[in-house]
Amino acid sequence: NAGVMQNPRHLVRRRGQEARLRCSPMKGHSHVYWYRQLPEEGLKFMVYLQKENIIDESGMPKERFSAEFPKEGPSILRIQQVVRGDSAAYFCASSPPEAGANYGYTFGSGTRLTVV
């Protein structure tokens, strides 16, 4: 069984461009969570999605950031008009529908976004 797959592993964008980060959850998992890790900081929760629904986006910046998890295909984290401060590692985790509070979330290897 493949784990949580994220691509690309590295992404370089010029200021003002758009960045699209993809996350394919583990087989059978319908819940996806995105986290951001700024340099020298811990991971910070961004958004929790189920298939076709955003459950909690309280950690997402209000502007330029959006996330989706369509019925078919991977979850997408989209950053419009990127700025230097968006440079970070973005991690995705997934869980099955029946996951309880003590579920051991599995993370992907992350996408490292560099804005130049």
Add this chain to the structure above:
Amino acid sequence: KNQVEQSPQSLIILEGKNCTLQCNYTVSPFSNLRWYKQDTGRGPVSLTIMTFSENTKSNGRYTATLDADTKQSSLHITASQLSDSASYICVVSRMDSSYKLIFGSGTRLLVRP
């Protein structure tokens, strides 16, 4: 404010030695505490998960302790190996939003031969 603080920030030990990493948290209402290992350039990997009623849990050479009264946890690594070089991250979640993990900044461990 919900916070997770770890110490030390970094640590260098010789192969074969033991070490203990510390974590203090102010997260409330408490649900559980996890320790993750994160290798450079990789995602975090779960080592242990403890709830309020558990005060110790082992996973091979890793032993985590939890004191829910003082809101402190430790991770003890026994007989360190070169492959233990990584960041060790303390992660706490709240009872009302257990999916929303609150990460510490980690302790960066380097094991030297």
